[in-house]
Amino acid sequence: MSISPPPGDASNDPTEDQTGRFVVQPNGRVRPLSPHLQVWRWHVTMASSILVRVSGGALSVGAVFVVLWLMALAFGPDAYATFTGLMGSPLGLFVWFGLTVAAGVHFANGTRNLIQDTGAGLTPKTADAMSWAAIVLGVVIPVLFWVALFATGKVVL
Known part of the structure; x- marks a missing residue:
């Protein structure tokens, strides 16, 4: 009451x-x-927490694309060719790039959470630094991955 x-x-x-x-x-x-x-007042730890939730939602949507890929594989060469054609288009590559960034952010923040679950890195200064590292590495590593894919010719527009 x-x-x-x-x-x-x-x-x-x-x-x-x-x-x-x-x-x-x-x-x-x-x-x-x-x-x-x-x-x-916005903090980087707050932004990191929100990003991990958004990236988890994006990865849930990405799981649908993986299921569609498996279905196309099961339905034969024509369905698989159609799927790879769509996913190899600029829009499809943009979707896969976004999912890769979501996976990177989610993994980096998950690692941060795992470290903090042990009781380490809970001071405000360390938590801020770990949040910045998770955000930056979660974006930079997928970008470098896609740069390598384009540089080696594995992916072309």
Whole structure:
């Protein structure tokens, strides 16, 4: 059971609050607003946490493409040729590049989480550094992978 603070001076009375941090509920109770993204100052650890969730969602979509690839393989040479033609197009290569970046970000952040689960790297300075490393390496390594694919001729536009 929650009770609104008793009225008093303006600093303790949420009904007199001019900052917008409180809201009057339909039942008449004055409650503080829940902090959300627009309230908190952005941190790299916050961005890293959001990126790992977004990349996990992207990888779930990517799993559909892998299943489609296996289905095309099972349905014979014509279906496989159609699938590889679509996925070898500029749009298909862009999709695979995005999935590779998502995998890199997810793997790097997973490694960061694994290290932090041991109790290491939990100070703010170290957590920030590890978050930056996870974001940068999670993007740079897939980009280098695709540069190598294009440089060796394995992938062409």
